[in-house]
Amino acid sequence: GAVVSQHPSWVICKSGTSVKIECRSLDFQATTMFWYRQFPKQSLMLMATSNEGSKATYEQGVEKDKFLINHASLTLSTLTVTSAHPEDSSFYICSARRQSAYEQYFGPGTRLTVT
Amino acid sequence: GQNIDQPTEMTATEGAIVQINCTYQTSGFNGLFWYQQHAGEAPTFLSYNVLDGLEEKGRFSSFLSRSKGYSYLLLKELQMKDSASYLCAPRYNTDKLIFGTGTRLQVFP
Numbered sequence: 001g002a003v004v005s006q007h008p009s010w011v012i013c014k015s016g017t018s019v020k021i022e023c024r025s026l027d028f029q030a031t032t033m034f035w036y037r038q039f040p041k042q043s044l045m046l047m048a049t050s051n052e053g054s055k056a057t058y059e060q061g062v063e064k065d066k067f068l069i070n071h072a073s074l075t076l077s078t079l080t081v082t083s084a085h086p087e088d089s090s091f092y093i094c095s096a097r098r099q100s101a102y103e104q105y106f107g108p109g110t111r112l113t114v115t
Numbered sequence: 116g117q118n119i120d121q122p123t124e125m126t127a128t129e130g131a132i133v134q135i136n137c138t139y140q141t142s143g144f145n146g147l148f149w150y151q152q153h154a155g156e157a158p159t160f161l162s163y164n165v166l167d168g169l170e171e172k173g174r175f176s177s178f179l180s181r182s183k184g185y186s187y188l189l190l191k192e193l194q195m196k197d198s199a200s201y202l203c204a205p206r207y208n209t210d211k212l213i214f215g216t217g218t219r220l221q222v223f224p
């Protein structure tokens with residue numbers, strides 16, 4: 001199988017603080033990982049594409065200094081939401097892709113609430 | 116954008132058949148994914164079509180017409196657990212998937 005985990009599954013933080021979300025591929029090596037954000041009753045919006053060992057590619061309108069992405073190994077990518085504000089409250093989902101494959105395997109998601 | 120269009124909501128009864136349509140922009144198109152997403156959960160993979168035609172996988176089948184920019188997901192013998200959102204996601208000349216807004220399917224007894 002292809003299992004992707006995320007940690008934490010949910011987090012509540014105060015406005016102005018930073019939150020780190022981890023995405024791990026448990027049984028395969030993920031050359032590429034993707035970070036999505038999903039607001040209630042809306043579709044998944046791609047935030048950035050992360051390739052192991054290189055800088056992430058951010059989608060238009062996504063602030064790279066606010067959403068820091070690190071893809072340190074073939075099994076781990078992290079997303080840090082810096083100086084979080086209530087409008088950053090959302091469901092953050094990562095996905096991972098094997099080399100030479102197109103299918104993306106999704107993690108279970110992280111629900112972030114900023115108070 | 117890629118102009119992905121799928122119905123917002125559909126309803127059906129247990130045991131019935133439902134077809135969820137999706138149209139998309141054909142320029143740069145390489146293949147199309149269908150994912151299922153239950154409320155509050157991450158999407159799970161259903162199918163990936165590259166070539167024209169119908170691919171059957173148990174109760175679920177997916178059809179693609181590349182020239183028409185059209186795909187559908189067919190769900191047979193509907194069960195209550197099939198109530199979920201179904202996301203159409205074409206792949207273009209990059210690694211990225213572009214997700215439609217999804218079709219929320221409600222199955223009634």
